[in-house]
Amino acid sequence: MTKTLAVDTDDFRVELHDDGVAEVILGRPGSMPTTGVAGHAAIAALWTRLAAEPGVRSILVRSEGKGFCAGGHADLVRELLDSGPGRARVLREARALVQGMIDCDRPIVSAIHGAAVGAGAAVALLADVSVAAHSAKLIDGHTKIGVAAGDHAAVIWPLLCGMAKAKYHLLTCAPLTGAEAERIGLVSLAVPDDELQAAARRIAQELAAGSPTALAHTKRSLNHWLRMAWPAFEHSLALEMIDFAGPDAREGLAAFEERRAPRFGK
Numbered sequence: 001m002t003k004t005l006a007v008d009t010d011d012f013r014v015e016l017h018d019d020g021v022a023e024v025i026l027g028r029p030g031s032m033p034t035t036g037v038a039g040h041a042a043i044a045a046l047w048t049r050l051a052a053e054p055g056v057r058s059i060l061v062r063s064e065g066k067g068f069c070a071g072g073h074a075d076l077v078r079e080l081l082d083s084g085p086g087r088a089r090v091l092r093e094a095r096a097l098v099q100g101m102i103d104c105d106r107p108i109v110s111a112i113h114g115a116a117v118g119a120g121a122a123v124a125l126l127a128d129v130s131v132a133a134h135s136a137k138l139i140d141g142h143t144k145i146g147v148a149a150g151d152h153a154a155v156i157w158p159l160l161c162g163m164a165k166a167k168y169h170l171l172t173c174a175p176l177t178g179a180e181a182e183r184i185g186l187v188s189l190a191v192p193d194d195e196l197q198a199a200a201r202r203i204a205q206e207l208a209a210g211s212p213t214a215l216a217h218t219k220r221s222l223n224h225w226l227r228m229a230w231p232a233f234e235h236s237l238a239l240e241m242i243d244f245a246g247p248d249a250r251e252g253l254a255a256f257e258e259r260r261a262p263r264f265g266k
């Protein structure tokens with residue numbers, strides 16, 4: 001038996017299964033999932049809600065679209081460029097998303113295929129167990145559009161893959177395949193593309209069948225490493241919002257939309 005959890009967005013849906021797995025399903029078949037204004041707010045609040053939902057013992061995040069998630073929709077990015085109150089709201093939501101995933105007592109598994117960018121990369125990599133298809137493409141593209149890598153990277157990339165690799169990929173925005181991400185430790189596991197969904201679901205079901213207290217206590221203990229990095233995350237997020245108010249972000253978005261190299265100022 002499957003129930004649907006009501007959410008105030010069309011960007012994703014949530015299915016609650018009787019085996020204890022809650023599935024967060026991004027996007028729609030044939031489209032590239034993104035997070036719009038409503039979707040960003042909804043996914044930020046989701047983790048606390050699922051942790052309190054009766055019967056939920058693990059969470060699986062996957063996509064039905066062409067990729068995992070391409071990050072913020074154009075309407076969200078435009079608000080970041082044009083609205084001070086909008087930037088303040090998105091800052092609060094981004095903080096809530098990261099903190100919600102870290103503090104959620106239910107283990108979270110991500111199944112990553114295609115592109116995972118921006119908020120999509122945040123959700124993919126903040127999962128407790130991240131499973132990537134060999135051909136998946138993970139990108140933190142913030143600096144390419146003229147803003148700091150602020151939505152999750154500072155809190156977790158150095159712990160996952162080390163400072164040298166984190167700096168290289170966050171400064172250059174060089175993409176990583178799922179196979180390469182596994183090699184450097186950025187994801188938990190990489191599998192052939194046609195095995196991704198079954199592998200991720202199997203892990204989510206295994207976790208759902210485990211001891212809720214043992215899993216929650218282990219996750220809470222391990223995540224103190226992330227909590228120690230919280231000041232770096234807060235700083236990076238604030239700098240990202242400052243950057244969205246500057247000229248480089250406008251030039252970065254224009255270059256992206258016009259499919260040309262950006263011409264950033266000095």
